Amino acid sequence: xxxxxxxxxxxxxxxxxxxxxxxxxxxxxxxxxxxxxxxxxxxxxxxxxxxxxxxxxxxxxxxxxxxxxxxxxxxxxxxxxxxxxxxxxxxxxxxxxxxxxxxxxxxxxxxxx
Amino acid sequence: xxxxxxxxxxxxxxxxxxxxxxxxxxxxxxxxxxxxxxxxxxxxxxxxxxxxxxxxxxxxxxxxxxxxxxxxxxxxxxxxxxxxxxxxxxxxxxxxxxxxxxxxxxxxxxx
Numbered sequence: 317x318x319x320x321x322x323x324x325x326x327x328x329x330x331x332x333x334x335x336x337x338x339x340x341x342x343x344x345x346x347x348x349x350x351x352x353x354x355x356x357x358x359x360x361x362x363x364x365x366x367x368x369x370x371x372x373x374x375x376x377x378x379x380x381x382x383x384x385x386x387x388x389x390x391x392x393x394x395x396x397x398x399x400x401x402x403x404x405x406x407x408x409x410x411x412x413x414x415x416x417x418x419x420x421x422x423x424x425x426x427x428x429x
Numbered sequence: 430x431x432x433x434x435x436x437x438x439x440x441x442x443x444x445x446x447x448x449x450x451x452x453x454x455x456x457x458x459x460x461x462x463x464x465x466x467x468x469x470x471x472x473x474x475x476x477x478x479x480x481x482x483x484x485x486x487x488x489x490x491x492x493x494x495x496x497x498x499x500x501x502x503x504x505x506x507x508x509x510x511x512x513x514x515x516x517x518x519x520x521x522x523x524x525x526x527x528x529x530x531x532x533x534x535x536x537x538x539x540x
Contacts, residue, residue, distance in 0.1 A: 320472075322472075325470075351530075356438075356532060357532055358431070358433065358518065358529070358530035358531050358532045358533065359473075359518065359530040360530075361528070406472050406473070407472075408472070417463065417475045417478065418465075418473075418475065418528070419475070420465075420472030420473050420474065421472050422470070422471050422472050423470065423471065423472050425470075
């Protein structure tokens with residue numbers, strides 16, 4: 317079945333460490349996105365990519381980095397520069413650039429100890 | 430600045446009754462509106478959408494209403510079922526890759 321797979325589902329990190337969250341999709345979607353969800357807040361866009369080897373900053377990109385070397389993959393690195401990294405991270409994809417009907421993965425919960 | 434607002438963090442409804450979830454937005458340039466449903470520890474799933482050229486869209490038990498003059502969006506679920514218990518996010522789009530989410534409303538349907 318087609319879908320979006322995020323891993324790991326749960327991750328613990330010590331302060332000062334970088335961590336990379338994986339996102340893979342087999343939906344043949346062009347655009348991929350990373351969102352962050354915090355309690356009491358809506359989903360906030362971190363980075364997005366419309367095509368391979370191209371990506372754009374979202375509203376809260378500071379302290380994060382991404383790559384898009386393959387159409388299927390859009391990993392997110394949470395760097396030590398991110399001041400408050402503990403959150404629920406959601407990866408999403410969509411076929412075209414003009415639709416908001418995103419397909420989401422199940423999310424990765426990152427906890428910084 | 431929150432451009433999409435869901436002012437009710439939670440809502441409880443009796444099974445079989447109507448659930449009405451509300452959403453307000455501030456940007457008149459939004460041209461497409463969506464509702465997503467989210468269960469705990471899962472990603473949101475798309476539920477229903479509406480274009481700004483329409484004022485109503487219906488899909489089974491779910492109906493979305495758009496009042497552009499009031500910049501208000503609502504989702505009606507009737508009849509409500511226990512399986513509808515989830516967090517509902519409204520979202521608004523302004524062109525490509527500009528999707529703004531509300532803070533969510535937790536719906537609890539009481540059997």
